[in-house]
Amino acid sequence: PVENKNEAAMSELVPEPRQKPVVPMKPMGINANLLGYIGIDTIIEQMRKKTMKTGFDFNIMVVGQSGLGKSTLVNTLFKSQVSRKSSGWNREEKIPKTVEIKAIGHVIEEGGVKMKLTVIDTPGFGDQINNENCWEPIEKYINEQYEKFLKEEVNIARKKRIPDTRVHCCLYFISPTGHSLRPLDLEFMKHLSKVVNIIPVIAKADTMTLEEKTEFKQRVRKELEVNGIEFYPQKEFDEDLEDKTENDKIRQESMPFAVVGSDKEYQVNGKRVLGRKTPWGIIEVENLTHCEFALLRDFVIRTHLQDLKEVTHNIHYETYRAKRLNDNGGLPPMTVETEENHESNL
Amino acid sequence: MAVAVGRPANDDLRNLSLSGHVGFDSLPDQLVNKSTSQGFCFNILCVGETGIGKSTLMDTLFNTKFESEPATHNEPGVRLKARSYELQESNVRLKLTIVDTVGFGDQINKDDSYKPIVEYIDAQFEAYLQEELKIKRSLFNYHDTRIHACLYFIAPTGHSLKSLDLVTMKKLDSKVNIIPIIAKADTIAKNELHKFKSKIMSELVSNGVQIYQFPTDEETVAEINATMSVHLPFAVVGSTEEVKIGNKMAKARQYPWGVVQVENENHCDFVKLREMLIRVNMEDLREQTHTRHYELYRRCKLEEMGFKDTDPDSKPFSLQETYEAKRNEFLGELQKKEDEMRQMFVMRVKEKEAELKEAEKDLHEKFDHLKRTHQEEKKKVEDKKKELEEELNNFQKKKAAAQLLQSQAQQAGSQQTKKDKDKKKFAKLWDPEFHVKAVMVPGHTFPVLSASPPAAGTTSHSDVP
Numbered sequence: 023p024v025e026n027k028n029e030a031a032m033s034e035l036v037p038e039p040r041q042k043p044v045v046p047m048k049p050m051g052i053n054a055n056l057l058g059y060i061g062i063d064t065i066i067e068q069m070r071k072k073t074m075k076t077g078f079d080f081n082i083m084v085v086g087q088s089g090l091g092k093s094t095l096v097n098t099l100f101k102s103q104v105s106r107k108s109s110g111w112n113r114e115e116k117i118p119k120t121v122e123i124k125a126i127g128h129v130i131e132e133g134g135v136k137m138k139l140t141v142i143d144t145p146g147f148g149d150q151i152n153n154e155n156c157w158e159p160i161e162k163y164i165n166e167q168y169e170k171f172l173k174e175e176v177n178i179a180r181k182k183r184i185p186d187t188r189v190h191c192c193l194y195f196i197s198p199t200g201h202s203l204r205p206l207d208l209e210f211m212k213h214l215s216k217v218v219n220i221i222p223v224i225a226k227a228d229t230m231t232l233e234e235k236t237e238f239k240q241r242v243r244k245e246l247e248v249n250g251i252e253f254y255p256q257k258e259f260d261e262d263l264e265d266k267t268e269n270d271k272i273r274q275e276s277m278p279f280a281v282v283g284s285d286k287e288y289q290v291n292g293k294r295v296l297g298r299k300t301p302w303g304i305i306e307v308e309n310l311t312h313c314e315f316a317l318l319r320d321f322v323i324r325t326h327l328q329d330l331k332e333v334t335h336n337i338h339y340e341t342y343r344a345k346r347l348n349d350n351g352g353l354p355p356m357t358v359e360t361e362e363n364h365e366s367n368l
Numbered sequence: 369m370a371v372a373v374g375r376p377a378n379d380d381l382r383n384l385s386l387s388g389h390v391g392f393d394s395l396p397d398q399l400v401n402k403s404t405s406q407g408f409c410f411n412i413l414c415v416g417e418t419g420i421g422k423s424t425l426m427d428t429l430f431n432t433k434f435e436s437e438p439a440t441h442n443e444p445g446v447r448l449k450a451r452s453y454e455l456q457e458s459n460v461r462l463k464l465t466i467v468d469t470v471g472f473g474d475q476i477n478k479d480d481s482y483k484p485i486v487e488y489i490d491a492q493f494e495a496y497l498q499e500e501l502k503i504k505r506s507l508f509n510y511h512d513t514r515i516h517a518c519l520y521f522i523a524p525t526g527h528s529l530k531s532l533d534l535v536t537m538k539k540l541d542s543k544v545n546i547i548p549i550i551a552k553a554d555t556i557a558k559n560e561l562h563k564f565k566s567k568i569m570s571e572l573v574s575n576g577v578q579i580y581q582f583p584t585d586e587e588t589v590a591e592i593n594a595t596m597s598v599h600l601p602f603a604v605v606g607s608t609e610e611v612k613i614g615n616k617m618a619k620a621r622q623y624p625w626g627v628v629q630v631e632n633e634n635h636c637d638f639v640k641l642r643e644m645l646i647r648v649n650m651e652d653l654r655e656q657t658h659t660r661h662y663e664l665y666r667r668c669k670l671e672e673m674g675f676k677d678t679d680p681d682s683k684p685f686s687l688q689e690t691y692e693a694k695r696n697e698f699l700g701e702l703q704k705k706e707d708e709m710r711q712m713f714v715m716r717v718k719e720k721e722a723e724l725k726e727a728e729k730d731l732h733e734k735f736d737h738l739k740r741t742h743q744e745e746k747k748k749v750e751d752k753k754k755e756l757e758e759e760l761n762n763f764q765k766k767k768a769a770a771q772l773l774q775s776q777a778q779q780a781g782s783q784q785t786k787k788d789k790d791k792k793k794f795a796k797l798w799d800p801e802f803h804v805k806a807v808m809v810p811g812h813t814f815p816v817l818s819a820s821p822p823a824a825g826t827t828s829h830s831d832v833p
Binding site for chain 2: 062065068069072073075078080099101127128132178180182262296323325326327332335
């Protein structure tokens with residue numbers, strides 16, 4: 023083939039897929055525009071159109087003891103009745119004896135962007151007398167989703183778009199005791215931060231005063247650090263200096279977000295706001311002086327949604343895949359789980 | 369602990385309406401921002417005869433003078449030359465790779481002309497596949513070298529496609545997005561051009577060549593793509609030189625009879641090509657390459673390696689089985705080879721051993737033989753020595769006896785005449801017994817008679833032969 027021929031000094035040998043980019047004769051950068059508009063920057067628009075057409079998947083898991091306001095918060099986040107409590111489940115439902123995983127999917131649309139949102143609830147977590155290993159079903163579920171994706175990926179005839187059921191984000195609800203984290207909290211986060219993006223939130227933050235809140239947050243951050251728990255955004259995945267400074271600020275000051283959720287609207291100062299009505303006032307959910315819900319929402323949805331998905335895909339999933347293939351001696355996975363036969367592709 | 373995965377109340381996905389602004393409409397922006405920071409890859413393959421204007425067209429398309437010297441027509445075969453460049457426009461960084469087919473169409477025998485091209489395209493797919501199959505992989509910052517678009521340069525003969533063109537395009541159409549263009553279109557008159565285009569398109573269709581279809585599924589681009597498709601193949605003219613037209617400088621080719629303006633849509637389809645290739649469908653070209661051409665390559669390659677998908681339920685399992693089987697087969701082969709080599713080695717060792725033993729035996733034999741011979745000779749020498757000693761003794765005795773006799777004779781007959789003395793001397797000398805003895809021992813020279821007997825132990829005979 024080609025490589026065996028004697029090439030002239032100036033030409034390059036082929037095939038050599040990786041080449042050092044050669045700088046063209048004319049200077050690039052700003053000056054490129056002076057030579058005349060090519061139209062390369064239209065690729066942004068082209069890409070945007072394509073992604074809008076295909077739509078997005080997003081899977082969010084909520085973990086925490088009963089009564090911490092998980093369902094309400096999720097509803098507030100997505101401004102619609104997305105949680106299981108609102109989708110036909112009975113509010114007076116008994117707390118299950120074991121940890122259950124319940125996934126509900128919805129399609130929501132905004133500004134031409136279609137999102138298939140799946141909320142995964144974990145009723146029964148932390149509610150038993152003996153809560154040993156209650157994170158295991160959750161870890162198992164997460165790994166099952168990676169497994170599903172991996173299986174699709176190793177097929178010979180692959181789908182054009184592999185359905186993504188992997189958990190992109192796990193909101194962990196911390197009880198607002200005001201003291202410190204519970205052993206269960208630490209155990210859960212220790213185990214799960216290795217397989218999924220965990221965002222710890224302090225629930226029902228309206229039970230703490232501002233000072234209590236600040237102190238509690240500091241203590242929680244300290245404890246997480248001491249226990250080596252890397253919550254999202256993980257330090258090691260900061261791509262560049264810009265990311266790092268931005269994320270450092272979030273990690274060291276804002277998180278964990280102390281939130282309040284509500285799906286009821288009230289009239290405050292002539293505006294309709296989401297809030298909680300108490301005898302001593304109305305707590306406005308989206309008011310930054312009242313609670314940090316808006317920060318959480320912006321963080322998860324408006325700035326880091328894509329990044330959550332990418333970290334899940336490029337890092338957590340790859341870790342799972344590498345481990346799986348290594349364990350199998352470099353072979354793709356085997357079908358072992360029989361519980362696989364359910365149409366959980368919502 | 370039992371895990372139950374719940375089913376939604378109804379199996380269909382519910383469309384929910386939002387009661388307020390959530391903010392995920394920024395998702396496309398988030399996605400695009402990520403891609404922008406990483407940069408984009410775009411790889412174009414130019415297939416066409418030497419001198420048809422490939423490099424010039426690239427220069428014109430990208431408003432840059434890409435460093436290259438024109439190729440000669442003396443290439444022994446087709447080879448591919450790839451060059452990469454980084455272009456930037458506003459905040460978009462593009463890693464552009466242009467692959468040229470050097471020597472295409474120059475050979476007398478063009479049977480194998482398409483092969484290096486197909487090999488190159490496959491090699492890029494292979495590289496991507498290898499990365500994808502790795503255990504520790506990094507696909508998100510992989511420098512994608514797969515060809516996204518193939519511009520096929522058709523010579524402006526005005527008649528029809530050359531057979532080389534048809535053969536080459538047929539070989540490439542399942543591997544890459546082909547966009548056929550008529551090069552140096554300023555050599556064809558407008559009316560001829562129309563006929564030429566129709567002829568080409570009908571030939572492509574009748575030969576089953578699948579060229580790239582501009583996508584018409586998305587409303588915003590459907591219209592423009594549809595109108596543009598009608599003009600395929602695009603008749604282009606390339607030029608990096610600028611000519612003053614009116615009061616502006618424009619890219620053009622100046623002839624004595626007029627000026628062909630590159631960017632004038634009445635003169636040629638360059639603008640259409642640029643629109644289609646870059647400004648409208650660049651992303652679609654990339655996507656088609658990945659989801660269609662690459663997937664096809666991957667599927668064929670994996671099947672070639674012996675993997676199969678049987679049916680949806682047991683898909684992964686049979687893959688696993690095949691993998692296992694292949695692995696065991698491979699290991700078995702290795703083992704067999706190892707055994708074979710071991711056996712051969714053992715055999716060789718044995719042979720060598722036998723050889724050496726033989727040699728040893730021979731040596732022993734030789735040694736024995738030599739020893740025997742040596743002993744024989746020694747014996748012979750000893751015998752001879754004895755004989756000689758005996759002889760010597762005899763001689764001594766005789767000499768002693770003779771001397772005694774002589775002295776007696778002298779005493780007794782000193783009066784005897786000289787004659788008698790001489791006689792006796794002579795008789796002594798001629799003593800038959802003595803003489804015979806002296807001569808009859810074979811191999812010995814006549815002993816030197818001296819007055820005194822020779823010293824004991826020494827002989828003056830010559831050596832034993």
